[in-house]
Amino acid sequence: MHDPVLTPVRVPPLANELTGSWIRRMTARYGLPAQDLLRGILAGPRRVQVTGTPSTGLELFLNTSARAQLTRFTGLPLARLTGLLPSLATAHERLVDDEVARAAWYVPRRAWVAACPPCTGRACPPGRPVLVYPEAASHVCQRHQRWLLAHAENPVSIPLRTLPEVLGAHRRHLVLVRAHPWGADAVALAAAVVWSWQVQGWQSEAVWQDRVRRVAAVMGCSPTAVMPHALLPYPETIAVARLLVDHRWQQRLREAAAGDGLHDAAGLFLQEAGRRINRPWLTDWLTARTRVSRKDAAAGDPLHQWLQRITAATGITSDGLWTLNRTEVRPIEYSDRASFLIHSRPRTVCEEAKAAFLTGGWEPLPSSQPGHTPCQ
Numbered sequence: 468m469h470d471p472v473l474t475p476v477r478v479p480p481l482a483n484e485l486t487g488s489w490i491r492r493m494t495a496r497y498g499l500p501a502q503d504l505l506r507g508i509l510a511g512p513r514r515v516q517v518t519g520t521p522s523t524g525l526e527l528f529l530n531t532s533a534r535a536q537l538t539r540f541t542g543l544p545l546a547r548l549t550g551l552l553p554s555l556a557t558a559h560e561r562l563v564d565d566e567v568a569r570a571a572w573y574v575p576r577r578a579w580v581a582a583c584p585p586c587t588g589r590a591c592p593p594g595r596p597v598l599v600y601p602e603a604a605s606h607v608c609q610r611h612q613r614w615l616l617a618h619a620e621n622p623v624s625i626p627l628r629t630l631p632e633v634l635g636a637h638r639r640h641l642v643l644v645r646a647h648p649w650g651a652d653a654v655a656l657a658a659a660v661v662w663s664w665q666v667q668g669w670q671s672e673a674v675w676q677d678r679v680r681r682v683a684a685v686m687g688c689s690p691t692a693v694m695p696h697a698l699l700p701y702p703e704t705i706a707v708a709r710l711l712v713d714h715r716w717q718q719r720l721r722e723a724a725a726g727d728g729l730h731d732a733a734g735l736f737l738q739e740a741g742r743r744i745n746r747p748w749l750t751d752w753l754t755a756r757t758r759v760s761r762k763d764a765a766a767g768d769p770l771h772q773w774l775q776r777i778t779a780a781t782g783i784t785s786d787g788l789w790t791l792n793r794t795e796v797r798p799i800e801y802s803d804r805a806s807f808l809i810h811s812r813p814r815t816v817c818e819e820a821k822a823a824f825l826t827g828g829w830e831p832l833p834s835s836q837p838g839h840t841p842c843q
């Protein structure tokens with residue numbers, strides 16, 4: 468039996484693209500349904516099973532047999548495809564791995580965004596954005612000054628021209644994740660720390676109020692819809708993350724804890740964090756809060772837990788330092804965050820945020836937690 472004559476694919480996948488996005492782009496120029504192309508790729512002497520359709524799930528998952536068929540069809544080696552398309556690199560637990568070529572359209576297992584149109588240019592047919600996983604820090608296009616949002620049909624984004632502090636934070640975020648193997652975990656921990664402050668009434672302080680107004684103005688939505696979005700505490704999150712990974716500061720905190728105890732080490736950290744995020748009142752404010760609720764302050768405080776680990780006599784290195792309890796993490800779902808931050812009409816606000824595509828996209832997650840999918 469002869470192999471079919473194969474033509475190398477003319478539409479190559481982009482880095483971190485959803486496999487479903489790539490298959491759709493391959494067919495969009497010819498007006499061909501993606502499902503027809505998929506069935507054509509998998510057609511062979513053996514049985515084929517396709518679950519779902521491109522309208523029931525944005526992402527395409529393939530078992531080993533189907534992946535082999537895809538490499539044969541495209542003429543691209545599997546290692547190249549898995550290097551570019553994250554969903555091909557790991558098996559989906561619902562997809563049986565046997566001799567039958569199986570494909571399934573499911574909801575993506577990680578947060579995704581519509582890539583920046585000027586950057587994807589010719590790869591992007593009209594009305595069909597390239598959908599990508601932003602991973603640790605690709606949720607902002609520095610060149611075109613956009614915070615990329617999750618919309619499968621339109622490349623929506625938040626313009627950042629009036630938000631220079633967000634662009635500055637993103638530049639530092641890129642440096643952080645490149646320089647530190649645990650950079651994404653440090654950002655997730657910092658997000659939990661800032662969240663623990665935000666839920667205590669910080670949404671009414673001046674710096675965030677000003678940022679909320681600027682985001683609401685460019686997005687044409689109400690300020691409350693912006694409040695639970697990852698952009699709002701982003702500059703503070705990155706500033707705290709940089710302090711957390713700073714070895715010199717870690718050593719200072721150990722010395723402070725050894726001399727004067729954990730409480731003083733926490734005070735030292737908060738003083739420096741307050742200085743860096745332009746809230747000189749941070750230490751005093753948190754001390755006052757702690758007096759009100761001393762028990763809660765230590766038990767569910769991610770900063771306190773981290774300080775305990777960093778100052779432990781035995782010393783904890785690498786991954787152990789960035790562990791987060793489930794109760795400490797910043798909620799992944801927009802609606803969960805809204806229920807903490809918005810006290811009147813949270814349901815109406817969620818609907819408005821959904822219409823503005825503020826409910827999906829990038830979230831600060833630990834690197835070991837790829838399975839979470841913020842709602843779209």
Ligand SMILES: [Zn+2]
Nearest residue numbers: 583586608611
């Ligand atoms: Zn761009």
